[in-house]
Amino acid sequence: MKKIFLTLTLILFVQLIFAQTTINWLDFETAIEMQKENPKTIIIDMYTDWCGWCKKMDAETFQNPHIANYINTFFYPVKFNAEGFDSINYKGKVYVNPNVGRRSTHQLAQELMGGRMSYPTMVYIDFEEQVFPVPGYMNPQNLEPLLIYFAERINKLANFVDFQREFKETFDPDSTAKNTGDINWVDLEQALELRLTKPKKILLFVNSDFNNSSKVMLASSLRHPVISNLINENFYPVKFNFNHQDTVQVYENTFINEQLQPNYPHQFIIALLQPDIRLPSIVFFGEDFSLIFALRGYQSAQQLERFLEFFSKDLHKTGEDWTKFNENFKSKL
Secondary structure, three states, rough: OOOOOOOHHHHHHHHHHHOOOOOOEEOHHHHHHHHOOOOEEEEEEEEOOHHHHHHHHHHHHOOOOOHHHHHHEEEEEEEEOOOOOOOEOOOOEOOOOOOOOOOOOOOOHHOOOOOOOOEEEEEEEOOOOOOOEEEOOOHHHHHHHHHHHHOOOOHHHOOOHHHHHHHHHHOOOOOOOOOOOOOOOOOOOHHHHHHHOOOOEEEEEEOOOOOOHHHHHHHHHHHHHHHHHHHHHHEEEEEOOOOOOOOOOOOEEEEEEOOOOOOOOOOHHHHHOOOOOOOOOEEEEOOOOOOEEEEEEOOOHHHHHHHHHHHHOOHHOOOOOOOHHHHHOOOOO
């Protein structure tokens, strides 16, 4: 069996010497209250006492130190017996197990799993209380991209099948990536100087070494030849680290990294993206370095192509309707 990819290790802010090998399971109502106070996705392990694959997932997947650390850090984890008998209050309604027939199922499990009672099932409840049940046993390798997909809120922006493919191309050493385009990256100071003699818009890609979806975009979406050509022809592309350490001078404004805590964002990033500071992000600037638009979160090549075409052709200036543009858009991918 292949070893688990090392991506989860890279994203953690804590040293592995402090790693916990067990998940700090919560009860459902506690997780709901904690999510209200400090938003994180809730992950629920729906199991039964008789489910052999549930026990296998407990013994192997959830005991993997990288998986356990990632779940403890970025989720509120709940272990829920789908045939248990606790009364649970959720959204003003009390859910119980009616105790009817053999293997009677709890009402809350039925609702969260959409009536498809298959075990184990991992249920994800995101910040907006949307529910996503994912059935079936998963080893660490299979669970890893799903955890990142929900923890980094990629579920709001991309289809999981597409993300899973691009994730594998990025991190699986046995994968042969088909994307071969190269972006001609420059630093911000160079971009500001270059546009004075040859005016172009600036594309700022905000990324981080601890953010996996940034890495996936760099290895997949941004390396698609259609995407890289669009960017090279129409923009000065700048790759800017979220926790950049150097001072940045933009006209009369000076930005630093205050380093108030580990992986603290640079002031320039705070100014551009607050209050919704998200990784990765792409910020578009005009030829005069005026801010056009901040595109937050992971973008597939299919999504990114539309924005690149829209802004490179100055359709944001002509009053082109974005919905109509999307309907008539013909992709070159």
